[in-house]
Amino acid sequence: MQALDQAEWAVADHPAANRFVMSFACGEAFAVYRRLDDVLTVSHTEVSSAFRGRGIGERLVEGVFRLAREHGQRIVPACGFVAAWAQRHPEFHDVLAARDGAVR
Secondary structure, three states: OOOOOHHHOOOEEEHHHOEEEEEEOOEEEEEEEEEEOOEEEEEEEEEOHHHOOOOHHHHHHHHHHHHHHHOOOEEEEOOHHHHHHHHHOHHHHHHEEOOOOOEO
């Protein structure tokens, strides 16, 4: 397996496609979202099976949360992977939207 350069971990928002994308030399990973005002509902993440188990999904979700924080947005983790990641990372709980729709 080829190692991935950490410089490749940049996540970009592609609002026209409603997805965040992390591209790297061998492929890309993405997270699909719906936007309502400043709340992003992240419904799906995908990493090619050839690259699973290498921390790519973790890096992708962290990048999504960092971008949301930078832009004053909140996240509803509708994807199980994103929800599990958020639960393990309390340092990003300020980015989560409350379950009742109110922003934390």
